[in-house]
Amino acid sequence: MHLLDEVRKKDHKDNGALIVCILSHGYLNTVTGACIEDLGIDEIMILFRADCCPSLSGKPKLFIFQICQGQKTQPIVFHPTNAVVKAESDYNMTQDKAEVTDSPTLPRGPFLAEADFLIAFATMRGYASYRNGNGSYFIQSLVDLLRKRSPSEDVVSILVKVTHDVSQKIGKTEEGQYVAQIPESIIRLTKKFFLHPMNSKA
Numbered sequence: 001m002h003l004l005d006e007v008r009k010k011d012h013k014d015n016g017a018l019i020v021c022i023l024s025h026g027y028l029n030t031v032t033g034a035c036i037e038d039l040g041i042d043e044i045m046i047l048f049r050a051d052c053c054p055s056l057s058g059k060p061k062l063f064i065f066q067i068c069q070g071q072k073t074q075p076i077v078f079h080p081t082n083a084v085v086k087a088e089s090d091y092n093m094t095q096d097k098a099e100v101t102d103s104p105t106l107p108r109g110p111f112l113a114e115a116d117f118l119i120a121f122a123t124m125r126g127y128a129s130y131r132n133g134n135g136s137y138f139i140q141s142l143v144d145l146l147r148k149r150s151p152s153e154d155v156v157s158i159l160v161k162v163t164h165d166v167s168q169k170i171g172k173t174e175e176g177q178y179v180a181q182i183p184e185s186i187i188r189l190t191k192k193f194f195l196h197p198m199n200s201k202a
Contacts, residue, residue, distance in 0.1 A: 001039065008047045012055040017193065018048060019062045023139065026067030028125055041065065041119075049113040057111040060193040062155065063119045066136050070126035076170065076180050118193065119186040120159055122166075130171050130179055138183055141165040146195065154192040159185050 004020070012018065022044075025032040031039045050057040122129040122138035130137055141162045149158050167182045 001043065004044060004047055008053045010055075012053070012059070015056075015059070017060040017062065018056055019064070020044075021064040021066075023066040023136070026065070026069065027071075028069050031065070031067055045117065045119070048117075050111040050115065051113045056116075058116060058190070060155075060189055060191075061117050062193070063117065064139075064142065065120065066122045066129065066139050068128045069121060069123055070128065072127045073177065073179050074124070074127050074181055076178055115188055115190050117186070117188040118155065118159075120162075121184045121186075123181040124184045127181060128179070129181055130169075132171070137166045137169045137171075137181065138162070150195040150197065154194050156185075156187060156189065156193065159183070 007018070007020075022031055024034075029041050031041065031044075033039065044063070046052060048056055048061050120142070122136060134140060142159075145158050145161050145165065146155075149161070163183045163185075167180065169180065171179045173179060
């Protein structure tokens with residue numbers, strides 16, 4: 001929260017957007033850190049509302065949460081073409097085997113305080129998120145599709161493709177249980193949001 005508050009206090013008039021990625025453990029509307037402290041997602045969002053961070057008013061704010069949102073396993077209906085891969089959940093750290101816009105200046109108002117957010121969750125509320133040896137299904141797909149499809153497609157369209165891609169991955173735990181997940185997004189953008197590659201090796 002200290003780091004996010006420092007970001008909130010900065011002058012973002014020359015920035016086109018804000019992107020925050022949080023990869024951790026969690027449950028419903030909550031991020032759990034390595035220190036076992038809980039952080040409410042609403043507490044994070046409020047920092048960057050238009051009334052709390054005016055220099056980001058009218059600019060896209062993308063929050064990516066790679067966390068579980070519960071313990072439940074999503075029901076699966078098998079199709080003969082479904083492939084199965086290894087899966088681990090990150091729901092509980094104590095469980096070993098549940099494995100830009102172009103505008104460079106401050107836009108003119110008025111702006112609703114809760115507008116211009118795009119919040120992408122790895123899984124639906126109440127359900128676990130899964131990973132394999134290469135990392136989480138959601139982040140693997142998100143990174144791959146952002147690289148391939150930006151800036152020709154807007155971020156929301158890319159997230160729809162991520163949702164489809166992740167939903168096709170059927171996992172199997174060491175206990176033999178079949179598992180899957182479908183990401184969930186909250187869209188409050190007031191315009192299309194495109195990511196343009198920067199001259200960077202990152």
